[in-house]
Amino acid sequence: MKKKLFQSAAVAPDPRQWVGRYADYLYSYAVSRLEDEEQARDLVQETFLAALEKLADFRGASSERTWLTAILKYKIIEVYRKRNSGLLMQRVDQGPELEFFEADNGHWKEEFAPRPFGAEMADPTLRRELAAILQRCIQRLPALWRSIFSLKHLDDVATEDICRDLKVSPANFWVIIHRAKLNLRACLQKEGL
Structure with a gap:
């Protein structure tokens, strides 16, 4: 058979x-x-x-x-x-920017949460513009931050897998994610969103 x-x-x-x-x-x-x-x-x-x-x-x-x-x-x-x-994998110190996030879940604290865009995202033109701006902002991140952010938020790879594959400790991973989010937020706001 x-x-x-x-x-x-x-x-x-x-x-x-x-x-x-x-x-x-x-x-x-x-x-x-x-x-x-x-x-x-x-x-x-x-x-x-x-x-x-x-x-x-x-x-x-x-x-x-x-x-x-x-x-x-x-x-x-x-x-x-x-x-x-080739990057020096050194410990990323937890800086003062972590005051923006909840310690237990990593989400934005209410007072620091990003403001709504105020744009109707059902409009395909606005969606394309936002995607283009976001892509430019992601490309401005340092290589390691960009890799980690892309794997986590674009590809939905598990944190443990990212840490193992990129040889980053869990503590460094979360600091990098937070710093990437802060940089992306600043970039998006600078772009006028």
Whole structure:
């Protein structure tokens, strides 16, 4: 009896269709996190190659796109790790800016919470403008901060995984996240939001 490779509800992957179906999406995903178009193109190609090598492991528990995106995420984390490996990993002291956040949950204290934008986000033009401004502000963060913030808030990677992958202690992680949020808040307010 043949072993079933794919769940009955799933469709077998078709690598011949990957470029047409997923290349643009994967490229956009990569370039939004790396801000390097050439590297994003390379990672998409590497993703397709890795997926071909692991094709027998695909069980159909997720869609092809989700599976390919997961492979790409790991490749992006590798880039972050390489970028940050040359940085001196020193303890980040908890500075006075932590007075802006609740000690128990890390959320903004009421008096320091960001003001509402006052813009209707249902408007696609405003959403695109905000996304562009936010992306510019994220790119202004130091490399390690940008990597940690992107993994946590764009890719929704677990804190423990980020700390392990980027070799950052949990205490440093939270200080970096807080400082990144403060910098992003200042940048967004400077941009007139």
